[in-house]
């Protein structure tokens with residue numbers, strides 16, 4: 086195929102066209118990132134009037150701080166739970182949607198809606214539904230004699246933030262799984278049916294392995310999501326509590342920096358978070374480049 | 380070895396009826412080829428036999444047992460897909476062993492069968508590879524290997540050679556034939572390629588728009604096509620047709636004011652009133668002197684194919700397009716007038732309206 090080359094006669098136009106993207110990246114990513122890097126080696130005085138260079142002291146403080154280490158564990162648990170619960174449910178829904186012959190379009194559209202809900206709104210939504218005094222779900226739980234109060238019970242608080250975060254991500258995963266399922270030739274499934282495999286066996290021996298590139302991609306995306314974008318959910322539902330039970334890293338960055346005004350520590354925590362993302366992204370690119378599927 | 384029978388098979392997708400009643404009894408070890416143009420319902424019929432689609436009306440039996448409501452897995456059949464449908468994430472060995480593992484066969488037996496099939500199909504050195512590391516012809520063989528290790532009752536093929544290049548296709552055609560002679564598994568093979576059909580088939584089912592146009596041996600179908608569809612579809616270049624009138628008490632047909640052709644024996648006295656079409660295959664024209672001519676053609680394009688020469692032209696009298704195939708290389712200019720005779724027993728007579736064969 087002959088590639089058509091677009092020729093710009095105007096020398097300035099191309100730069101103008103990419104300018105918005107470049108400016109947004111610079112202003113909202115590079116600038117804060119460099120600020121964070123810079124701040125992470127400084128210590129501000131309590132009045133925010135002067136800062137001194139303290140080298141890696143902020144990082145050392147963080148890694149000896151029990152609250153931070155606890156937050157790291159909490160984040161790990163939270164992230165794994167969100168990723169897997171959301172992916173498992175999405176995969177299940179995608180497999181079913183792929184089979185539906187009638188009304189499939191409506192079903193698919195409905196499943197995509199949650200993604201249009203901002204994380205903060207999603208948080209507020211589930212907060213109200215589960216609110217121990219006003220929430221309808223909490224009410225039903227009480228009717229069934231289950232005592233729900235996520236403001237006091239650490240396990241319930243964790244469950245709720247995981248639930249709300251996973252719920253919102255289901256749509257995204259669903260779309261990718263559905264696309265992945267569509268790309269598996271029906272003849273492979275038919276061949277395996279003729280070879281004698283039950284539907285369950287077909288799924289585990291053919292469909293699931295062939296979805297592995299999609300699954301891997303989604304694991305990385307979901308982990309990154311649960312590390313960062315879930316801030317709104319936590320903020321709206323638990324505010325990190327009770328007793329630090331849902332104090333995930335990104336929320337702690339906000340809490341220490343914006344509320345506690347410990348800019349140096351908060352910046353150092355951001356730098357650590359940033360490195361985690363960079364690490365995950367590198368793994369993903371490595372993997373996808375090598376095309377290690379089958 | 381198994382038998383199979385199709386009894387009044389009809390299939391509709393929603394409101395659209397695709398198959399309109401197919402009947403056929405398939406003998407033990409027989410190689411049946413379903414031949415027809417694209418979209419006539421061949422694959423659908425095969426998929427019904429495989430159990431991948433549900434029958435609307437009719438019965439399919441394998442070894443005299445009705446299988447209408449059995450899952451594909453329970454029918455003990457194997458199928459080679461047009462796209463091969465090899466499992467891309469498994470080695471060739473595992474591709475062939477898959478069906479056996481699912482049937483919980485012992486490890487030794489699986490190994491024995493896979494190596495045996497690999498030997499037959501010359502796949503032994505490739506067993507550790509993945510499908511994407513094989514050529515088209517090799518993948519095709521793996522697809523067949525995956526079927527023969529199962530030792531199924533019925534072997535189904537859906538245009539297995541259509542993704543190969545011409546040379547490989549000829550070679551694989553031969554291999555399929557040899558494989559069948561060796562294993563003698565009852566087979567149903569779908570194709571739109573008449574050369575494949577003629578060379579492979581013990582018996583042909585020629586299909587037209589969801590109907591069986593004719594069932595018979597390849598020679599039967601070639602020599603005595605049951606209707607104008609089969610006559611025009613089988614044979615390359617295609618048969619020439621012309622409108623004609625029976626006369627002389629059915630002993631000859633008139634094709635123009637000055638031209639007539641004798642029919643063998645008593646002819647067709649009982650059809651004297653029917654409007655008919657005469658069909659003559661390009662290879663049955665014999666060149667002769669102008670005095671003895673039964674049909675004269677004015678040449679148009681002459682194609683020299685080496686082994687034979689195709690002369691495209693028009694009848695001198697009523698300007699009907701005709702193609703004539705002559706042995707060897709022959710030189711004719713355009714607009715040359717050629718004279719031909721036709722052996723009476725090579726003339727096919729069909730009823731104009733229904734297209735049914737009369738003689």
Ligand SMILES: Nc1ncnc2c1ncn2[C@@H]1O[C@H](COP(=O)(O)OP(=O)(O)O)[C@@H](O)[C@H]1O
Pocket residue numbers: 392397415416417418419420421422423424
């Ligand atoms: N799953 C299906 N749904 C609706 N129509 C179908 C389906 N499968 C096949 N058809 C229709 O049935 C007809 C025959 O198809 P097919 O059996 O694939 O033809 P062939 O294999 O002879 O080319 C076609 O007109 C096709 O559009």
Ligand SMILES: [Mg+2]
Pocket residue numbers: 421422423538
């Ligand atoms: Mg087909």
